Amino acid sequence: MKSLRVVLAAFLWLMFALPGIAGQLDDYYLSAFGEKPGSALEKAVLLSATDEKPHCGTPLKHGLSHDWKKLEPVTQQVLAKQLSAPVLAGEAVFTSTGGHYKIHYATSGTDAPPQTDANANGVPDWVETVAQTFEDVASAYVSRGWTLAPTASSAPYDIYMRSLAAQSIYGQTTTLQFVQASFPHAAASYIEIDKDFTNNIYTKALSNNGVPLFTPLQSLQITAAHEYHHAIQYGYNFYFDIWYAEATSTWHEDELYDGVNQSYSYIPAWFRNSTANLDLAVDSNATTTGAGYGRWIFNRFLAEQHNPVVVRNVWERLAGLNPVGSQDIPMAPVIDDVLKTVFSSSLSADFFGFSKRVYRRGDWTTHTNEINLIHPYTPISSYTTYPVTASSSPVPTITLPHYSFAYYKFTPTPAVASLTITVTKTSGIQTAVFKKSAGAISEIPADAGGGSYTVAGFSSLNPASDEVVLLVTNSANLDGHTATFSTNNSVVPVTEPPVTPSGGGSTTPAPTPATPVASGGGGGGCFIATAAYGSYLHPQVQVLRDFRDRYLLTNTPGRALVATYYRLSPPLADLIARHEFLRLLARLFLTPVIFAVRYPIAVAGILLWMVAARLFISRRRFTKYIEH
Numbered sequence: 001m002k003s004l005r006v007v008l009a010a011f012l013w014l015m016f017a018l019p020g021i022a023g024q025l026d027d028y029y030l031s032a033f034g035e036k037p038g039s040a041l042e043k044a045v046l047l048s049a050t051d052e053k054p055h056c057g058t059p060l061k062h063g064l065s066h067d068w069k070k071l072e073p074v075t076q077q078v079l080a081k082q083l084s085a086p087v088l089a090g091e092a093v094f095t096s097t098g099g100h101y102k103i104h105y106a107t108s109g110t111d112a113p114p115q116t117d118a119n120a121n122g123v124p125d126w127v128e129t130v131a132q133t134f135e136d137v138a139s140a141y142v143s144r145g146w147t148l149a150p151t152a153s154s155a156p157y158d159i160y161m162r163s164l165a166a167q168s169i170y171g172q173t174t175t176l177q178f179v180q181a182s183f184p185h186a187a188a189s190y191i192e193i194d195k196d197f198t199n200n201i202y203t204k205a206l207s208n209n210g211v212p213l214f215t216p217l218q219s220l221q222i223t224a225a226h227e228y229h230h231a232i233q234y235g236y237n238f239y240f241d242i243w244y245a246e247a248t249s250t251w252h253e254d255e256l257y258d259g260v261n262q263s264y265s266y267i268p269a270w271f272r273n274s275t276a277n278l279d280l281a282v283d284s285n286a287t288t289t290g291a292g293y294g295r296w297i298f299n300r301f302l303a304e305q306h307n308p309v310v311v312r313n314v315w316e317r318l319a320g321l322n323p324v325g326s327q328d329i330p331m332a333p334v335i336d337d338v339l340k341t342v343f344s345s346s347l348s349a350d351f352f353g354f355s356k357r358v359y360r361r362g363d364w365t366t367h368t369n370e371i372n373l374i375h376p377y378t379p380i381s382s383y384t385t386y387p388v389t390a391s392s393s394p395v396p397t398i399t400l401p402h403y404s405f406a407y408y409k410f411t412p413t414p415a416v417a418s419l420t421i422t423v424t425k426t427s428g429i430q431t432a433v434f435k436k437s438a439g440a441i442s443e444i445p446a447d448a449g450g451g452s453y454t455v456a457g458f459s460s461l462n463p464a465s466d467e468v469v470l471l472v473t474n475s476a477n478l479d480g481h482t483a484t485f486s487t488n489n490s491v492v493p494v495t496e497p498p499v500t501p502s503g504g505g506s507t508t509p510a511p512t513p514a515t516p517v518a519s520g521g522g523g524g525g526c527f528i529a530t531a532a533y534g535s536y537l538h539p540q541v542q543v544l545r546d547f548r549d550r551y552l553l554t555n556t557p558g559r560a561l562v563a564t565y566y567r568l569s570p571p572l573a574d575l576i577a578r579h580e581f582l583r584l585l586a587r588l589f590l591t592p593v594i595f596a597v598r599y600p601i602a603v604a605g606i607l608l609w610m611v612a613a614r615l616f617i618s619r620r621r622f623t624k625y626i627e628h
Helices: 002-021 025-032 040-045 058-070 073-083 125-143 216-236 242-256 262-272 293-305 309-319 331-343 347-359 368-373 527-533 539-552 556-577 580-598 600-627
Strands: 092-095 101-105 157-162 169-178 187-194 381-383 397-400 404-410 419-425 429-437 440-444 452-455 467-474 481-486
Touching: 025 058, 025 073, 058 073, 058 169, 058 242, 073 169, 092 125, 101 125, 125 157, 125 216, 169 216, 187 216, 216 242, 216 262, 216 309, 242 262, 242 293, 242 309, 242 331, 262 293, 293 309, 293 347, 309 331, 331 347, 347 404, 347 429, 347 467, 397 404, 397 467, 419 429, 419 467, 429 452, 429 481, 440 452, 467 481, 527 539, 527 556, 527 580, 539 556, 539 580, 556 580, 580 600
Parallel strands: 101 157, 157 187, 381 404
Antiparallel strands: 092 101, 169 187, 397 481, 404 467, 419 452, 419 481, 429 440, 429 467
């Protein structure tokens, strides 16, 4: 019977761990590009792409370029076409009138654009429209001081028209090679866009009741503005952090084509998930988490606070930085450096200001006719019963990752004449309290000592339309800062988080051209998992990051566990990363853990079954013993 239990345990462990054998970086990219079907169990463990909204394909291509040397030769052979210029059926080429672009299009097959030719010049009208739109985009970027995308031998930039609707993407930008250009890490690239944007995923994207919101021309315009800025970004520095690349390209959609307004559809996902860090990694479900795309509105805030040139300054500062190895350069420290040295501000100050602006929507000073398109704040909890204490539900405490925020709503009641909110917080937390009365919003100053806020006339507010709101912002570059609050002056002690670099921040001074910076992008300390799977973007690593942020960093025992892990794991992760056999072993042991985190109900069911089987066997043995 003992041998049976050993066999059963080994079988269950292997069943859960098998995906770990094939779960390396190669399989991630093979699956992402549709080159590996995978087993049903592997698909259950791997995070699948749940986002069906059209978006940008550049993050996946950027990741493949970045991780290319880490892949096995056979994987490189299969995926080489993803980094090579497309081959089109009966390909024809049209050079734009300004000479900046070559538009490549198919003359037959599924990639062929509409063949209408009103000018009878042999070039489809839509192809000419594509060429002129990209010329308009180039002129707009030149007028704003940007350096246009480099090409090999200064040839016209290549645009390929393809059928991309099946991939649910508007377009994608792919790097080809490093080139001699204005900046040391400049790379040439090419762009692919949908052939005509007539598929209903574009015309009905994010619409109400299926009514088309965007014409094919509008989809073309925002795609040209978005993707060509990715090409410009590669011209500044190949090693960019993808979240800010998407935030910058999406911001330019509205700057260049203000009347389209598709970019506003990405903001709700961020404000509904405001407790996620600003530099959250852009993965397959980015449009549902707000990662990257939704962050464009922060660029608008920076432009209004300082000058629109601030965004270009960030990329110009990045252009002079050197990567560590082949790692992407985190953008949060670069933004912070520019804000400090050029605008006498900081990322901490501006992010706190932005989190206030999320509530005070009327404070926007540009594009004021579009303020109502900006999604309102989303409270993570609301209180209607007082006093609010440590025993209230939900518990009035929160632990936040770097550069994130949360709102709490207090609904007025006649039983409470004035409301005093007492806050206890760690050093990275900043707070503010707002009162809304008859539609007017006022910020409540902190009481003497700065630890509490008193809202007079709370009982006179209209419960149906008025409110008091507490903002809690982690404006530091470290994860794990905590705040607790109450309305009866009770205080719950808080502890400072472990001082370790977060995914997007750094405990070192802001980078300079002579100072390489470490990899970022929201990795956030999952050292061993990142070493095992080869990239912090791997879905299994994302599962562990989410578990850490939601269930460990939100309580004292969990934070202590994370702090211990941060102290002990970096040397082990470094050893694992340098030996493929150790990476395999790490994946084998991590996969059951990931399965348990991802599917706790299923694991609980298996454990209950095993306990029940054990009890049944014990009962049988006991019965036989009695009978004998």
